[in-house]
Amino acid sequence: MGSANSNHDLATPSALSAALSSPNHLIVDLRDEGERYHRLAGAVSAVWDREKKEMPLSSLPQDKETVLIVHCASGNRVKEAIPFLQAAGYKNCINGGGPGRYPMPDGAPPAPPPPLWETYGDRRIIFQQSFDELGSSTYTYLFGCPSTGEALIVDPVVEHVERDLAAVAQAGLKLKLALNTHCHADHITGTGEMKKRLPDLKSAISAESGAKADIHFKDGDEFTFGAHKLLILGTPGHTNGCSSFHVPAAGLVCTGDALFIGGCGRTDFQQGSSEGLYDSVHNKLFTLPNETVVYPGHDYQGRFYSTIGGEKENNPRLGMKKTKAEFVDIMAKLELAYPKQIDRALPANLMCGFPE
Structure with missing residues (x-):
């Protein structure tokens, strides 16, 4: 394997799978004790010191040819740790990302961690991924700036408003904006209920969605939360108002x-377009750096995230060098059932979570 991963980018799914299949591999966990959700079987602990930029080596093997699969919460600390390990003689190191990329132990629920403080370059960010286990398998995302306390939430679900507001309070944040990626048909957004609890909270959704909101955004707009920016990428196709x-x-x-x-999402309702979705993904998402971590709106198999490079390489619908014509044909043959919640959810979501 050598030092092929010398740029320390997040390993693609195929590279990670190959490393895990190596008979001479070891998973190295850089996370602090408080972050040890979904502890991986067989992993050794070697906490990365963010200030000193070092880690203990006592738990690592003497065999310097061992393939070290190094992971933290998302893979960013790994980028700092791999040069340290290589200087210590461990040349076969790969960036394994976070625990959501690995096979889950039997019976482990797809539950998120508490809000995490993660380091990105010289900045810190609070981030939480939460899951709707009640039926829609929706992921909700909380972003916060620890220096200012400003926070945004993405795709909240009405049944989990209490949970999400508790997470905001736990992290010491003030929620300023609730964004929806589109007008959902499989659950009722929690945005309206949150606005009832937090009078200063603003709601936001694409102007193309046709849904009520305090702010209607478009492709290229940006929102700030403290020192950080969230950029809007217009990605219509599942619906005409997706971002x-x-x-x-x-x-x-x-x-x-x-x-x-x-x-990917279906394209057969809400002004969806298979041709449009193909263009959106290839022009807006697949043009991002390969190591960009993909956090989807749903997952139905207990997975947490992927990467742009991984999806380009492995996505059977939109990746693997599929042509637009091939994708359109795939989508046309899905023969999906009528969405179970659409008659309940869509009217409410057009009114920011409140039916007329």
């Missing part, structure tokens, strides 16, 4: 229903 949210400083993108892990 993705790019946080460059964190190297991640929330893709809503435009791009899933190994899939």
Whole structure:
């Protein structure tokens, strides 16, 4: 394997799978004790000191040819740790990202960690991924700036408003904006209920969605939360009002229903377009750096995130060098059932979560 991963980018799914299949590999966990959610079987602990830029080596093998699969919460600390390990003689190091990329132990629920403080370059950010286990398998994302306390939330679900507001309070944040990636048909947004609890909270959604909101954004707009920016990428196709949210400083993108892990949202209702979705993903998402972490709107197999490079390489609908014609044909043959919640959810979501 050598030092092929010398640029320390997040390993693609195929590279990670190959490393995990190596008979001489070891998973190295850089996370602090308080971050040890979903502890990986067989992993050794070697906490990365963010201030001193070092880690203990006592738990690592003497065999310097061992393939070290180094992970933290998202892979950013790994970028600092790999040069340190290589200087210590460990040449076969790969950036394994966070625990959501690994096979889950039997019976482990797809539950998120508490809000995390993560380092991105010289900045820090609070980030939480939460899951709706009640039926829609929706992911909700909380972003916060620890220096100012400003926070944004993406795609809240009405049944989990209490949970999400508790997370905001736990992290000591003030929620300023609730954004929706699109007008959802599989659950009722929690945005309206949150606004009842937090009078200063503003709601935001694409102007193309036709939904009520305090702020209607468009492709190219940006929102700030403290020292960080969230950029709007117009990614219509699942619906005509879909958007993705790019946080460059964190190297991640929330893709809503435009791009899933190994899939995408359907295109047969709400002014959807297979041709439009293909163009959106290839022109707006697949042009991001390969190491950009993809946080989808849903996942139905207990996975948490992927990468742009991984989806380009492995997504059976939109990746693997599929042509637009091939994608359109795939989508036309899905024969999906009528969405179970659409008659309940869509009218409410057009009114920011409140039916007329």
